[in-house]
Amino acid sequence: MIFHPTTLNDAWLIELEPRGDQRGYFARTMCQEEFEKQGLISRFVQQNTSFSSERGTLRGLHYQKRPHGEAKLIRCLRGSIVDIIVDVREESSTYLQHQIFELTDKNFYQLYVPPGFAHSFQTLTDNVEVSYLVSAPYTPEAERGLRYNDERLNINWPVPVTVISEKDKNWPLIVDQELPLY
Ligand SMILES: Cc1cn([C@H]2C[C@H](O)[C@@H](COP(=O)(O)OP(=O)(O)O[C@H]3O[C@@H](C)C(=O)[C@@H](O)[C@H]3O)O2)c(=O)[nH]c1=O
Numbered sequence: 001m002i003f004h005p006t007t008l009n010d011a012w013l014i015e016l017e018p019r020g021d022q023r024g025y026f027a028r029t030m031c032q033e034e035f036e037k038q039g040l041i042s043r044f045v046q047q048n049t050s051f052s053s054e055r056g057t058l059r060g061l062h063y064q065k066r067p068h069g070e071a072k073l074i075r076c077l078r079g080s081i082v083d084i085i086v087d088v089r090e091e092s093s094t095y096l097q098h099q100i101f102e103l104t105d106k107n108f109y110q111l112y113v114p115p116g117f118a119h120s121f122q123t124l125t126d127n128v129e130v131s132y133l134v135s136a137p138y139t140p141e142a143e144r145g146l147r148y149n150d151e152r153l154n155i156n157w158p159v160p161v162t163v164i165s166e167k168d169k170n171w172p173l174i175v176d177q178e179l180p181l182y
Pocket residue numbers: 048050059060061062119120121138165
């Protein structure tokens with residue numbers, strides 16, 4: 001695995017290193033030793049998958065508030081997405097900055113999102129499957145979100161939003177949220 005730094009503190013774009021042969025390829029997608037060496041959380045407690053049928057579907061931006069923060073390791077298994085993360089740690093020098101990553105079923109990238117980041121993705125194709133590991137249990141009372149079109153974030157979503165949940169449409173704007181966010 002090759003660990004590429006991002007513009008955001010503690011978030012990493014991880015490039016897989018497939019070994020090909022006549023059958024296809026093999027690649028490691030998580031390795032405790034390599035993650036620890038890189039200073040990343042390496043203990044994951046849940047693996048989730050989601051399927052989105054329509055291009056333009058938006059999920060997010062989601063995080064769990066302290067002390068239930070979770071690291072996530074995201075991979076797109078079918079189709080393609082843009083994955084967008086926002087640093088919500090008030091003590092971080094990249095607070096409220098975001099970065100956009102393209103993850104596809106062909107490009108061999110996965111994204112490591114540290115605790116204290118809001119996470120989201122939008123599908124660029126129909127029939128998208130995204131699989132991710134999380135490092136803390138799902139805790140509904142700690143669930144928080146940012147509004148995808150909050151002017152404070154100024155995120156340029158690459159395609160028109162076609163499908164979004166009621167919950168995600170209605171997250172409060174940052175100006176109306178209780179601080180600290182995380
Ligand atoms: C996240 C989660 C949801 N659920 C339930 C709650 C709800 O009834 C149903 C669907 O939940 P949601 O609408 O929150 O699903 P979704 O919008 O896909 O939520 C996910 O979005 C991406 C962007 C993330 O970063 C994930 O961590 C997660 O928050 O599944 C669980 O039972 N366990 C879980 O871990």
